[in-house]
Amino acid sequence: MDLYEYQAKELFGRHGIPVPAGRVAATPAEARAAAADLNAPVVIKAQVKTGGRGKAGGIRTAAGPVAAEQEAERVIGMDIKGHVAHRVLVETATVPFEEYYAAFLVDRAEGGFLAMVSGQGGMEIEELAANNPDALVRLPIDPVTGVDQDTARLLAAKAGLPEQAAEVLEKLWKVLVAEDAVLVEVNPLICTTDQRIVALDGKVTLDDNSAFRHSWDYAEESDSLEARAKAKGLNYVKLDGQVGVIGNGAGLVMSTLDVVAGAGAAPANFLDIGGGASAQVMADGLEIILADPEVRSVLVNVFGGITACDAVANGIVTALGLLGERGHGTPIVVRLDGNNAEVGRRILSDARHPAVRQVSTMDGAAEMAARLAVGA
Structure with missing residues (x-):
């Protein structure tokens, strides 16, 4: 569960982290x-x-x-x-003398936690990591020992932060532990002209699995895409790209996000429709994705297994019928493979829907969706 900035800062304040x-x-x-x-x-x-x-x-x-x-x-x-x-x-309004970056997050690949701290804040972390990777200090954090005073001082010193920032770093770690967060990020963490360390922004992601231990009351706005998807039972995450992505299975969807990025575009979402890709599920997924004003094309990438590709194809055709004119304006690239793929492709071909393009490979489909999204 992602928090709004004001909610993150309320947490910070309760743990003694200075905020405006x-x-x-x-x-x-x-x-x-x-x-x-x-x-x-x-x-x-x-x-x-x-x-x-x-x-x-x-x-x-x-x-x-x-x-x-x-x-x-x-x-x-x-x-x-x-x-x-x-x-x-x-x-x-708080005028910074210097800006820094600080984050603690779950490192799933290593089965632990990761600290990321930099003396250069205020920009997107992806941009900083790409343009000046040496400016970003990464330190694995042992889940048992955590971040004590000495570790916080080490992080501050390595990143070029003033000594007084160490206390705030230690408290940020305590937020992560006490609130069962998977991400605590401040960008920028600033030093003011009178040498105070202040969290000028705040981003916190809480672990939904730990909700039973807390009295959280963080309601999602009902018309956000995430809230609308959740109400329909969809596994949807909003991203900042132009290519909407629908797939069946989390692993396939993650791979699809990668090939879209490799094709020169950015994915607009993660959407896993699971094994039962019924017409209604497909319609709900397309409706959510097409409601995103940033989406310029949609990539449907399905590998037929328990649910055969002909059932998926019929679902796509029915979904587009249910969506009516909303399904005509954005190009939809479909790649079907696996169980009954040929039958599924024939169903889509016979439907002759003006928005649908079929490509037989995942890489080819991603390249077409990327090209349609960025206008290349």
């Missing part, structure tokens, strides 16, 4: 009142569970209450990569 003073507002009038109470220049920040808010115009400064109301009017209701901002965080 702020309040959540659901209306422009509430934003004005919050700015008046803070009695200082503020930042209006869209509360959505995705990155790129600044580039999309979802983070704005305001000199006072009137400006805060005006900026909140612009931000509330904004769609950022398929996420609608229903609230804003009105926060005291």
Whole structure:
């Protein structure tokens, strides 16, 4: 479960991590009142569970209450990569002297935890890792010993952070452990001109499996793509790309995400429809994916097994019929393989749906979907 920034900062505050003073507002009038109470220049920040808010115009400064109301009017209701901002965080504007990056996360490949710390914050971590990998300190963390004072000081020193940042790093680790989180990230973690270490942003992902141990009450906005998918029983994760992906089986879907990336485009989602790809399941999946304004093409990658490809093909045809005009505007690339693949392909060919393109290989299908998405 991903938290909104304001929720992550509430957790930080409870664990003694300094954060800017702020309040959540659901209306422009509430934003004005919050700015008046803070009695200082503020930042209006869209509360959505995705990155790129600044580039999309979802983070704005305001000199006072009137400006805060005006900026909140612009931000509330904004769609950022398929996420609608229903609230804003009105926060005291804090000028950084230096910006850092800090994160603790589950390292599934190694069966432990990983610390990532850098003296260069404020940019996407993928960009930092690609452009300057030496600037990112990675340190495996033993689940038993965790992050004590000495480990926190070592991380700070290796990454070039000031000594006082070690205390905050140690507390971030405590957030991860105490709250059963799989990710705790701050970007940027800043040092102010008066040498205070402050979490200027916050991202926390909680482990749903541990909900029985907590009294969490983090409701998802009902019109987010994730919430709509969950209501339909779909295993869906929103990503920041242009190619919608549907597959049957988590392993196949993960492989499909990789080949889409290798073909020069970015996947827009993870969507596993499982073994029973009925017409309704396929319709629900396509409806969710096509509701994402970032999606430029869809790749359906199915390997027939228990559910044969002819059943999947009939599901696709029926789903497109159920979707009507919504299923015509975005190209859909379909790759069927495995049990009854030839029959399934013939069903799709006979349907002659204008949105559907068939490709026999996964790599070829990914290349076509990528080409259609990026306009190459």
